[in-house]
Amino acid sequence: MIVENESHSPVRRRSNIAHELGHHMLEHSFDTVILGEDHKRQFDQPQEKQATFMSGELRVPLAAAERMAYDGWDNERVAAPTG
Template sequence: MRRGFKTEAKRLALELRAEIGLGAHSPFNPYAFADEYGIPVIQLSNLHGPARDHFLQADGSALSGALVPIGTGVAILENDAQPPTRRRTTMCHELAHVVLEHEFGVSLSADERRCGLGGDQEDEADWLSGEMLIPSDGAFRLARANATDQQAAEFFDVSLAVARWRMNHSGARKVVERARRKRATL
């Protein structure tokens, strides 16, 4: 990942949230955001034919989401057979690629936090989508309140895996624990 990207993503995610009237302490709404940006979202269940049956598998082994070029713009195709928290992560991942203006043909996402793009673009989209779902400021507030991963997941309406990732890798818990240890030795 490019130097300074994490700091940039932290700020950018707060700006993106503000565009749909959200602060750092509420669940992100990727559908409202896509709407605001004029990005059509197509649900797989609305497509027809054998392609649909192939893609529509609840375990997501075939597809979670995809960016599909439409004219000069882009649409997001999402697998609506998956659980809502999983869909929200996929949506944020694809939206992050759009916001960061990544080059893409068709980006297919099978893993919850990855698609087929690979490299720096993939790492950047992954990190930014994490900041969109649980901003660092939100993670810090939860860490100070001793929130568990489960509580963080419920508060931000994300999967347990995403909550655990953000609470541990945003640095929130580490910083709060360090501050507490320092106070304890005074």
């Protein structure tokens, strides 16, 4: 289950969901404690880095980003939803 914050912008929500899907696709374990004894969130930094990379690949794969860059697309055009 992915819980998202509806007060965030749609762009951030898509990014957050892609990040969490990245964890799932990479088969990261979720059996660790989320809050430490000091009540601060704890993260597995290598897993977070991997999920962040996968999130980018899910949203705009590197091969597509390179093609768009060579074709002169600006960030707004790359980020625009399709369909």
